[in-house]
Amino acid sequence: MTPQEFQDNASKNPVSSPQTVSLGLIQMGCGENPQDNLQHSIDHIRTAAARGAQVICLQELFSSPYFCQEENAHFFDLAEPVPGPTTKQLGKIAKELQVVIVASIFERWTSGIYHNCAAIIDNQGGVAGKYRKMHIPDDPCYYEKFYFTPGDLGFQSHSTPYGELGVLVCWDQWFPEAARLTALKGAQLILYPTAIGWLEGASDLENQAQQSAWETVQRGHAISNGVFLAAVNRVGREGNLTFWGQSFVCDPLGRVLARASAEKEEILVVECDLTQIEETRRQWPFWRDRRIEAYQGLDLRFLDEDSSSE
Amino acid sequence: MTPQEFQDNASKNPVSSPQTVSLGLIQMGCGENPQDNLQHSIDHIRTAAARGAQVICLQELFSSPYFCQEENAHFFDLAEPVPGPTTKQLGKIAKELQVVIVASIFERWTSGIYHNCAAIIDNQGGVAGKYRKMHIPDDPCYYEKFYFTPGDLGFQSHSTPYGELGVLVCWDQWFPEAARLTALKGAQLILYPTAIGWLEGASDLENQAQQSAWETVQRGHAISNGVFLAAVNRVGREGNLTFWGQSFVCDPLGRVLARASAEKEEILVVECDLTQIEETRRQWPFWRDRRIEAYQGLDLRFLDEDSSSE
Numbered sequence: 207m208t209p210q211e212f213q214d215n216a217s218k219n220p221v222s223s224p225q226t227v228s229l230g231l232i233q234m235g236c237g238e239n240p241q242d243n244l245q246h247s248i249d250h251i252r253t254a255a256a257r258g259a260q261v262i263c264l265q266e267l268f269s270s271p272y273f274c275q276e277e278n279a280h281f282f283d284l285a286e287p288v289p290g291p292t293t294k295q296l297g298k299i300a301k302e303l304q305v306v307i308v309a310s311i312f313e314r315w316t317s318g319i320y321h322n323c324a325a326i327i328d329n330q331g332g333v334a335g336k337y338r339k340m341h342i343p344d345d346p347c348y349y350e351k352f353y354f355t356p357g358d359l360g361f362q363s364h365s366t367p368y369g370e371l372g373v374l375v376c377w378d379q380w381f382p383e384a385a386r387l388t389a390l391k392g393a394q395l396i397l398y399p400t401a402i403g404w405l406e407g408a409s410d411l412e413n414q415a416q417q418s419a420w421e422t423v424q425r426g427h428a429i430s431n432g433v434f435l436a437a438v439n440r441v442g443r444e445g446n447l448t449f450w451g452q453s454f455v456c457d458p459l460g461r462v463l464a465r466a467s468a469e470k471e472e473i474l475v476v477e478c479d480l481t482q483i484e485e486t487r488r489q490w491p492f493w494r495d496r497r498i499e500a501y502q503g504l505d506l507r508f509l510d511e512d513s514s515s516e
Numbered sequence: 517m518t519p520q521e522f523q524d525n526a527s528k529n530p531v532s533s534p535q536t537v538s539l540g541l542i543q544m545g546c547g548e549n550p551q552d553n554l555q556h557s558i559d560h561i562r563t564a565a566a567r568g569a570q571v572i573c574l575q576e577l578f579s580s581p582y583f584c585q586e587e588n589a590h591f592f593d594l595a596e597p598v599p600g601p602t603t604k605q606l607g608k609i610a611k612e613l614q615v616v617i618v619a620s621i622f623e624r625w626t627s628g629i630y631h632n633c634a635a636i637i638d639n640q641g642g643v644a645g646k647y648r649k650m651h652i653p654d655d656p657c658y659y660e661k662f663y664f665t666p667g668d669l670g671f672q673s674h675s676t677p678y679g680e681l682g683v684l685v686c687w688d689q690w691f692p693e694a695a696r697l698t699a700l701k702g703a704q705l706i707l708y709p710t711a712i713g714w715l716e717g718a719s720d721l722e723n724q725a726q727q728s729a730w731e732t733v734q735r736g737h738a739i740s741n742g743v744f745l746a747a748v749n750r751v752g753r754e755g756n757l758t759f760w761g762q763s764f765v766c767d768p769l770g771r772v773l774a775r776a777s778a779e780k781e782e783i784l785v786v787e788c789d790l791t792q793i794e795e796t797r798r799q800w801p802f803w804r805d806r807r808i809e810a811y812q813g814l815d816l817r818f819l820d821e822d823s824s825s826e
Binding site: 500 | 569650652653655666687690691693697700725732733734735768769800802804807808809810811812814819820821
């Protein structure tokens with residue numbers, strides 16, 4: 207073993223990895239002015255850091271209203287490069303407070319290519335990684351296919367001083383493939399910046415069923431992958447949507463450790479004991495038993511042999 | 517289009533497919549004598565059919581105690597072919613009552629090859645399909661790797677007069693790949709014969725967390741795939757395990773439609789409105805948006821580039 211190999215090996219030693227991480231979730235409402243929203247987020251980040259948060263996750267597209275309720279080319283003006291002005295401002299704060307910030311940004315790559323991007327800003331103040339939303343919705347009041355080119359960076363985990371972070375965004379929540387691939391990349395925590403709400407006119411019963419399904423499917427990802435998981439949702443009324451808040455953190459057994467309210471801004475700071483991951487996967491060793499040689503077909507659209515695409 | 521093609525096509529017409537199916541779940545305790553357990557099951561099947569059940573699912577290895585609590589070659593005597601004596605007896609009942617029965621059987625294929633098998637017995641009385649458990653556990657008191665060769669038939673859906681049935685078994689419950697592939701094969705309902713319980717000596721808190729994780733991860737599969745899902749668990753104390761019952765059925769939004777008790781035998785008969793599947797998938801079109809070109813790696817064990825297998 208060369209000295210470099212020894213050092214690389216030692217850095218993988220569980221004893222030198224962080225044993226706990228304090229996760230901060232910023233659930234907030236947004237106004238029309240991006241600079242005001244950014245400042246509001248920074249105030250919340252300072253509060254979360256003062257309460258001990260080390261990794262702080264903002265909601266999806268936190269610096270603007272959820273503009274995807276309509277298809278309007280004017281909103282492309284909101285996009286910016288990543289790294290860019292917003293990550294620069296947040297980078298200063300991250301370095302000052304010695305925190306990692308996960309920031310969801312409307313990214314302009316070039317003319318005609320825009321992404322729904324999440325930047326991982328580390329405690330040195332730089333962009334340590336970025337994720338471009340892979341699954342893009344297009345449903346009434348969520349016209350994201352108009353704005354966002356589907357992500358091209360795949361599923362990733364990002365090494366930070368506070369743990370291995372996987373970041374996915376909103377609609378990705380419904381796809382077990384996304385969580386699985388992110389966990390297989392080494393993520394200990396999967397974070398989902400989110401903007402999901404109730405459409406005007408739906409019944410209370412439908413609304414409750416949707417929010418419950420949303421939380422349940424994500425808790426399922428935590429369980430099947432043995433990871434911590436957090437969703438950070440926006441809150442409050444915008445146009446025809448009432449964002450349902452209820453940001454939450456769950457542990458590798460899917461137990462909800464904290465859940466924010468449905469009506470108001472809230473900062474959650476939750477201590478996650480990362481040793482639980484090893485413990486859970488020893489007790490329920492799902493990964494040992496995956497039938498990887500029998501998973502052909504997961505990369506196909508449909509497998510019903512009686513039907514055809516014609 | 518040939519007449520045959522036209523007929524095949526017409527049989528796929530949603531108007532001619534069943535719109536609802538009444539699902540019967542038999543949650544029971546088992547004694548030492550296989551013939552008694554079979555007779556007990558048949559009594560319950562008659563009751564379920566009398567209450568309207570069309571598809572009746574028995575629990576995992578319903579005709580014997582859960583022998584996998586110890587590794588004892590003597591228990592291979594319990595194995596039998598599929599089709600075989602048990603499917604023959606159940607076939608008579610299925611035909612008489614005009615029901616489909618899903619029966620979990622310790623299958624002997626040949627000397628040295630045994631499977632944890634589920635037979636789909638249709639209302640003609642024959643074995644319309646079989647599934648061999650793909651994911652085999654091996655944990656304290658669940659020493660299944662000693663008994664069962666991992667399944668070789670892959671993930672399937674079976675056409676029955678009462679709908680397209682996917683069958684998976686117990687430990688498969690924790691693997692989103694299994695549910696996904698089964699749903700992609702066309703299953704409208706996924707059924708899980710199960711034998712899961714609490715180990716002697718665990719705390720109430722651990723017990724509650726495990727049962728909750730078990731139900732949650734399966735509700736997650738129903739949600740991400742837009743299918744009905746049912747788990748049929750055994751109940752009662754055997755050796756060091758207290759089977760936790762709580763068999764349940766949930767709809768494509770993951771809502772629990774019925775749940776049996778944790779302590780006693782119970783027959784659930786639940787009407788499933790299959791039109792909800794189309795409705796749910798129209799409202800939340802997850803399948804439209806799967807990034808099938810970006811799912812490479814699901815057939816690998818681990819993807820962390822910083823680690824190695826050496």
